[in-house]
Amino acid sequence: MALWGYKTAKIISLKDNKSMKNGTLFSLFSFINRGFSFLIILVLASYITPAEYGYLSLFGTVVMVIGYLMAMSIEGYLSVTYFKDGSGGIKKAFSCILFTSLIVASFLLVIISLYGEKIGELLNLNKSILYFAVIICFFTVFTNVNLDLYRIQEKVKIYGVFSCTNAILNFAISILFVKTFLLGWQGRVYAQAICFSLFGIIGILSFASRGYLSLPDKNFWKGMLAWGVPLIPHLATTFIRQGCDRYIINYSYSIEDVGLFSFALNMANIIGMIGVGFNQINSVNIYKTLSNNSLDVELKRQHLKKEKDFIFKIYMVSSIFVAFGICIFTPILLPKYAGSVPYMPLLALSSFLHCLYYLYTNFLFYYNKTKTIMLVTLSCSIIHLILSLLLTRYSLYLTCIVYCVSQLLIFLFIKKKSLEVLDTNLK
Secondary structure (H helix, E strand, O other): OHHHHHHHHHHHHHHHOHHHHHHHHHHHHHHHHHHHHHHHHHHHOOOOOHHHHHHHHHHHHHHHHHHHHOOOOOOOHHHHHHHHHHHHHHHHHHHHHHHHHHHHHHHHHHHHHHHHHHHHHHHOOOHHHHHHHHHHHHHHHHHHHHHHHHHHOOOHHHHHHHHHHHHHHHHHHHHHHHHHOOOOHHHHHHHHHHHHHHHHHHHHHHHHHOOOOOOOOHHHHHHHHHHHOOHHHHHHHHHHHHHHHHHHHHHHOOHHHHHHHHHHHHHHHHHHHHHHHHHHHHHHHHHHHHHOOOOOHHHHHHHHHHHHHHHHHHHHHHHHHHHHHHHHHHHHHOHHHHHHHHHHHHHHHHHHHHHHHHHHHHHHHHOOOHHHHHHHHHHHHHHHHHHHHHHOOOOHHHHHHHHHHHHHHHHHHHHHHHHHHHHHHHO
16 A cells, blocks of 8 residues: 555656646647648648659758858847846847847848849759748747747747647648649748748737837847857758768668658657657756756755756657657558668667757756857767768668767767856856
8 A cells, every 4th residue: 555655646746747747748749840840741742743842852951051040049048048137138139139130131132132043043943932931031030939938938838829830820721832722842832931921920029019129239139149159050960960961871872762761760850859848848947947046056956956867767768669669660550661660779869869968958058158069069960971971881770870979979078068067157
């Protein structure tokens, strides 16, 4: 009876744990959003030709690059300043984000109007479609900033409604334009432009209605840029690692091998989705603890360790569950992709290591050490690219091992730097 009572108490404690509850909900919303994006790709493939799909992929690359530059990566500072400066910090941060995005977007639109034909020829895209890339990236910033404010304020329900409505509407309009209106791959672009413009405008109006709009504070703006600009190379590492590998595999093997490897990588990224979801609430808890001046140093350390240990267990159990599930059910449900299963365990391990990276990188974000993050991720990504160029030709298993090695290096360096920064600031 005593053992039963202990287990029951543990279950009740787990159910009542706010981190568990909110982390699960954020992971669910993240999974739904990314799931619809993945589903769009599968459905659109039924209605557009491979050549059109190629154009859409090229457009996606352009959006990725412009997205890195649009707000100069300062939008992430919103969550940091919220816990340091409260509403005043939100007001300053949002104004800087808005004006930075307006300046960058205006510059890009002028460049396209002057040199759009030449750029279009180089990218194998129409000049007019480049304007949509700028529009999508501009309003995506404010869609995400609005979601980020809901996240740090722990308004889980409205976060879920806002994010999932955007994903579902994006899916529905994309299918309508491509299947019914026969707009081809460009229908997907128009759908993105409509949805992100709608939710981006809602985000801007939401901030303005709460009095968060003003002229930027120059010193604060400089600080935000110093925080955000180093993250641009850091964000570009995703393209260096996952984007370049596809070209290397295509050169060394076949397009079918590219498909199988990409499928395995996308399935392993499910673990990453769970990591992102729980890190959204974990980062809030960390920032709350670090900004709470009423706690002494030892109590802060205890809170941080308790949170880290809890999230670590969630990551481990989720990774094992997802990896086994994918390996078992892929040959049954998707026999054409059974060839991707051998790559799953190693890529799942890489995704688990990426989740562990989340456990420590929040400290560097909080203490404005984004240059450290950039140096670590960029240098390790370059190592990844060199190893991939040397080893992929021999075996795709070696490519999978390269993912594990580079992610392990990132995790170990980030952990070391984070603990050093934490110890220095807590002292």
